[in-house]
Amino acid sequence: MAIIRNTLAKKAVFEIIQGNKTAMSQTEIFAKVNNICDRVTVYRILERLVKEVKIHKIVNINGVINYAPCDACSHEQHVHHDxxxxxxxxxxxxxxxxxxxxxxxxxxxxxxxxxxxxxxxxxxxxxxxx
Amino acid sequence: MAIIRNTLAKKAVFEIIQGNKTAMSQTEIFAKVNNICDRVTVYRILERLVKEVKIHKIVNINGVINYAPCDACSHEQHVHHDxxxxxxxxxxxxxxxxxxxxxxxxxxxxxxxxxxxxxxxxxxxxxxxx
DNA sequence: TACAATTATGCAACATTGTTGCGTTAATAA
DNA sequence: TTATTAACGCAACAATGTTGCATAATTGTA
CATH class of the missing domain: 3.30.1490 (Dna Ligase; domain 1)
Structure with a gap:
């Protein structure tokens, strides 16, 4: 169950994250999404993309959560990250x-x-x- | 300029942080402060204690900022932390x-x-x- | 191509966390 | 004891994140 749908907003959010060479916060992503969808939707899309392991969360030193595409820093569940x-x-x-x-x-x-x-x-x- | 005062609330906050073996968030600290002072005051005290290098900030992996006494993990501004x-x-x-x-x-x-x-x-x- | 199933969305409302301004209180030096 | 001003309380605000529910849109299937 739980069929994954590839919506316009989801594609847009993913492309924004992929197109940026640095990690972005929800606020930055929403600003770039150009009102294609609601603020809440961005939160939900990010949550889904993380679950699908297409992007991942990184916490900045100031506590702000950023998102980066998973290929930018390929992460395996190792004790010794690379x-x-x-x-x-x-x-x-x-x-x-x-x-x-x-x-x-x-x-x-x-x-x-x-x-x-x-x-x-x-x-x-x-x-x-x- | 800027004479440092040792108020009751400040002492209480510092003792709470020192008395705990794990780092604490503002929310946890305020809960333990038992209404000795305002929520805002806790924020300002934490800010001051950080500036006085009596405590320091640590960001948890979920983005929550925690505070720990500086002796718990003596931190010098080294490239190679210990x-x-x-x-x-x-x-x-x-x-x-x-x-x-x-x-x-x-x-x-x-x-x-x-x-x-x-x-x-x-x-x-x-x-x-x- | 149309339809049904259900995922995804928008909106409103709310919760939490953190910040700012300002008048008042209280700690400290003299 | 008093003057100075750091620290505080309160109210108001801003930013960020969450939840419920009715509606819209995607996708597999007929």
């Missing part, structure tokens, strides 16, 4: 950076599911400006 | 885990400031329940 997220303190953009293998040292009574690694700082675009 | 945060998906508690040194592989045109490392999973208390 990418990190760079959060620019100037332009607030969140970017995926690949090739980062980390080793963890967590007590064995903790059951690890996923690793979230975010680095704050200034991205190349903003470094140039400064 | 601790991580464990976010329990069952009880939602955020715990500091020390002794985690990681090496990063970030392009040199990125200017790194801080590293945020959070691991999700099930904490010892909740593993026992399951």
């Amino acid at each position: 990418h990190l997220h760079f959060s620019c303190t100037t332009c607030k953009k969140l970017t995926c950076i690949a090739d980062n293998h980390i080793e963890l040292n967590i007590p064995s009574n903790y059951q690890v599911a996923e690793v979230f690694l975010t680095v704050s700082g200034i991205c190349p675009d903003c470094v140039i400006m400064a | 601790h991580l945060h464990f976010s329990c998906t069952t009880c939602k508690k955020l715990t500091c885990i020390a002794d985690n040194h990681i090496e990063l592989n970030i392009p040199s045109n990125y200017q790194v400031a801080e590293v945020f490392l959070t691991v999700s999973g099930i904490c010892p208390d909740c593993v026992i329940m399951a």
Whole structure:
């Protein structure tokens, strides 16, 4: 059950997320959707796309939830992820950076599911400006 | 300028944060403050305590901002932090885990400031329940 | 192509979280 | 004890996210 439908709004939202090289918040996505659908619909579409593993959630260091296409940072449910997220303190953009293998040292009574690694700082675009 | 005052409410908030072994959100702190002060005051006290480096902010994987005393996970502004945060998906508690040194592989045109490392999973208390 | 089943949407209403302005209270130095 | 001004309470607002329900639209099937 639960047949997945590919609606206009869903396609639009997905294309917006795919077309952006940095992760976007619900607010940014809704702004780009150009009133093709309601605010609430964007929330529901994002929820569905996450469940379908077409996009995924990333929390920025300020607590804002961002969405990125899953190919941008291919995520498998490993203990040792192979990418990190760079959060620019100037332009607030969140970017995926690949090739980062980390080793963890967590007590064995903790059951690890996923690793979230975010680095704050200034991205190349903003470094140039400064 | 800016003389720091040690008010009753501020002391109470700080003691609540110190007395808890896991990080707490504003909502949780306000619930424990027992109407000694206003909701807004808690926000302002937290802001001040962060500025005074007596507590610090940690963003949970769901985007909720939590506060922990600064001794719980001594943080210096290093590129290579020495601790991580464990976010329990069952009880939602955020715990500091020390002794985690990681090496990063970030392009040199990125200017790194801080590293945020959070691991999700099930904490010892909740593993026992399951 | 038309129809039925049900997924997806819009809208209104609400909940939560966080912010701001301003008059008042209270902590601290003198 | 008093003056200074940091801190507070309250009201109002803003942003973000959620829920219920009637309606619209997609998709498999006849």
